[in-house]
Amino acid sequence: MTRRNNRHILYVVPALLIYGLVMIFPIGFTFFFSLWEWERFTPLAFGTLEHFTRLGTDPVLGRSFLNNFLYIAYTIVLEGFAGLVLAGMARRMQRSLGFRAVFFAPIILPSIVIGTLWRQIYATTGGLLNAVIGIVGAEPVVWLGPPLTMLSVSVVSGWTFAGYFMTIFYASMARIPQSIMDSSVIDGAGPWRTFFQIEVPLVKNIVVIVLVIITTGGFKAFDLFQILLRRDPLNSGIVLPTHLIRTFFENQDIGYGSALSVLLTMVVVAILLVINTVGKRVTGEIDEY
């Protein structure tokens, strides 16, 4: 019996090996790199913690963290909450395919197209947004500069991903039994109350998943920032991935770049653990769809 039970382990060995090779090994190797002193690409000596002590004195790191959390906060609203509301709206339409297709469409565009398109929309001279506010006599606004940088990038993120999360929420809401919806109508609940007090609580597990996706995505965001802000000379839109890539590629600072990677990994894992723990408490006592 014991031998038969152990045999189950064999079935997961290939997956574990692949996971270890592509996930655990690189993380371990990055940590190993961070303990070396480097001269550009040449390792000099092992056994330094200097790169980790430097994390505490790096002024760009503080700004990057702040911007990253700001971006995640904005995108929770502009991607997650907007997706949730759009899903609710789609649910209330007789025929929602066209509506859903319109909001889903941006996700199929490459980042370079989205970034270039929005750079034109945000352009100070000849940009669509400034042309619109110019109609009411407003002065042109530098949308991609401080203090609007993070909000402007987040709006592009929201435009791109809200439809994607709408689809996820829509699929989940579609599984809510019609009897529950009918009961709420009989009990006199209006559309808003039905949405926020019946439908949303019933898809809480999906809300947690979406939060996880947005949070991890927020810590990986790079392409839109790079395309929209270019080198961002004021660092007004610098986020952790940008700081990390500049440290590795531009400064060719392998040791510190590795320490940044380790820190980033630890922060993301810690945040995911918190979301997971809180999520379990919130969703644990209710039927979910």
Place this chain on the structure above:
Amino acid sequence: MKRLLLILVILSVAGAAFATATQEEEIVIRIGSATIGPANMAIFEDNIAQFEAENPGVTVQWDSSAGDDYQFAGLPSLLASDTPPDLFFEWGGNRVRNHVLDGVAMDISDLAEEFRPVLSSSAWAGFEYDGGVYGLPLNQDLTIQMWYDGNLFSALGLSEPDSWDELLSAMNTLTGEGVTPIVMGNADAWVAGNFVGLMLYRMAGNEKAQAIMGLEPGYSLADPDFVAALELAQLMGESGFVNADMNTLGYPESFARMFDGSSAMMPLGSWYPSEMGLVGMEFPETGHDFFMVPPLPGGKGDQTSILGLNVGYVVNANTEHKDLVYDFIRIMFSAESMARHSAEGGNIVSNSAANATDSPVVAKMVSSLENAGSLVAPPDTGYNLEMAAALYQAIAEVFEGISEPQEALEAAEAKIARLRE
């Protein structure tokens, strides 16, 4: 069935053998480059056609990416790839030195000897290191000149300023006419960084500026002379002499402002004429011209100095096709090609005899170079990149009015203090 299987096996084996044979026969010479203006690229395309005609079975693959992308991510990615370039574009100076230290740049002293008689002696600076030659200079770039709209200047009765006061006066006139005097597409940080970079040398003197930016111990970016240079930038920002969106405006997009009447001047390098293709124009028909940055008030350095550097091509030390790469270079650097780069691309080429001095703009650039008291390196190509990034952020913040010069430079120095140790 067996016969069908046998046929399939034979076909597969034959196919694989053919593919291997084809692979063995085909040689690809890869060239990595920053994006080049249409006029210059056409010359390189002709070079490639000639080389491929002379070397059957050899093809040349030209991989290019926009300057800033190439500098920071494009070239490092190409060099780290399975198909690294055999020959690649580089800005002479610190970057070439780093390639030497990394073992990526080949010592081409043997090839350099062939070109020494025809290339200017000053063109080799930035490609020679520790007794070796690690690249062949194609152009001698002036990195900052003040390009201006001659038609607009004439219409407003303005002439090329000879002094800083005259420049300020011209900028006041332009502002009064609703024109932004200077446009900078500084989203990539280097345009304003190069412009003020020259002012740093002029204000502090070459030796001191080099020590500060060269990270010598005991020096600081917050040096009073650097602060004084940034105070001039601050004044320009506060007075509306530069475009308010300079730190978000892209380099290519900035050219449009020189043609819609909204801006009058742009601080940029000697490649400005060749970039006119970006706006679909030939340089001579633009009515644009340039003057050198006038002497700075209170400047302790050489007020005729020019920010510039030599740019050229480095042979990858790991190339398996050294002889073919040398042959391609011989075509690329032939007197005829050089002459075309100068005449059609408007560049100052390293073969001074090939410079198109019958072109007014090239003649003026060559004259400016000859009359310059010194040629000084831009912060981002001549020095440590982390230092340049910190300095450029300080410059961007001062222009934007976010920080005071002293405060911005102290913050920049704090970021790089450990490098100075």
